[in-house]
Amino acid sequence: MPEMIQFPDKKGQLRGNATRKMLAHDYLAAKKDWLALYDLDPVFEVMTSLVETLRLLGDFEGAIFYASEYEQDYLKTEATLTDYVRLYLLDGQYLFAHRLLTKYPNERLEAELLQLEMAQDLLGETDYASRATQLSTWDSQIQPIGGQKWQNWLKKMTLTGFIQLAKNHWLHLKNPFILPKLIEEFIACGVKEKVVVKSVFKGEQLVDLANGRLFHDAPALILMKQLVEEFWLNQDPQIMEAITIEAQAHFALLYPFLPTLSEVPDWEKSYRYEYQAIFGDEKAVEALAAYPEIQQLKTKIRAYYHEFA
Structure with a gap:
């Protein structure tokens, strides 16, 4: 009796198609297959292939969207941590990279981040004047700032630039929703200074960031x-x-x-x-x-x- 030929199932077909398209550098077509496979089999290994495809397409926000759902898996090894942090560097989310490396120190990645930030500040690619104007606008509105708006505002800012901008404003803030966000960003990024800030409710106060806790x-x-x-x-x-x-x-x-x-x-x-x-x-x-x-x-x-x- 002739041997039965085993054809790959739907998942196997999608994986094979996506892999062939990746090898042919047809990343847009590969993305469709990885997405279809991810819908059928949402596991870490499939997700990393999808994320890599999105990275190659320059869709860093999309890559982070999927990768962030598996953050704990990325943090398990130095190799996967490196991949994860670099996604945020590519997307210009330097402060979030600082947050990650404050919790999960890695000298090589910290040096890479510092070098990238120095280049960013040297080239003057971040418009801090417009960021300051936006912060002043928010301050005058006396209302909360949406999470996505805040993240977009932080994007491309280096830690040094963010610290200076915050210090230029936080003794004059009228919007009580802003200071907590600034302070938490400092603490999350591992800043250890003692700073004087002005609270709408408490007036001028000294904050020892080294002993601070996230909210x-x-x-x-x-x-x-x-x-x-x-x-x-x-x-x-x-x-x-x-x-x-x-x-x-x-x-x-x-x-x-x-x-x-x-x-x-x-x-x-x-x-x-x-x-x-x-x-x-x-x-x-x-x-x-x-x-x-x-x-x-x-x-x-x-x-x-x-x-x-």
Whole structure:
């Protein structure tokens, strides 16, 4: 009996077609096959082939879109980390590359990033004047800045250029949504300086960036969430969620000047009594009077959120 010829299945056909087109440098056609294969088999190995094709096409944003979904896989080895960081370098996201290398140090990549940034600043390819104008415009609007707008604004900025631009502005900011983003970028990029900044809520303050935490890792925020959960989880999970969301939003504007750990319990009680008072608890109304400074600050913060609601 003659031997049966085994034909490749759909995935095998797509892989073979894509590979042949890659060898023929027909990257646009290969992209279609890799995308079709990725839809059928969304695994790391297929994704890296798709990402490499997008890189060769110069679509660095597209490559990052897919690669970022597998960030933890890229971070497992030096070779894959190198590939991942270089995607951001190609896309001009130097600050995000600093973020990655702050968490996952690599001397060779750090030297490569530094050299690239020096060339960028030397050639003057980034228009910092227009970036400063945009920041001033945002400052006058007194509203949050969308994540994609912020990332586009950061693109092509070197760390040195970003630091100088931020320092030129953060003693004069009126928009409370800006300073937290600037400070978090500094900390995420591994900047270790002590700087004086001006908070809308706290005035001029010294910030030791070396001891700073990213907002979601801040001990005060973590403790606040724990205390809210301990009190409300079994009583009313919906109120627990509402308080958690509001407290996090308030702390986001106060960052990096969050309540101390010893002050957080009073903040938790102030939210608790507010919600209890809403439902007619007269004792809660009386208890809330013990936290006038916290209530005044919350009222001020709420006014900023109300501006754009």
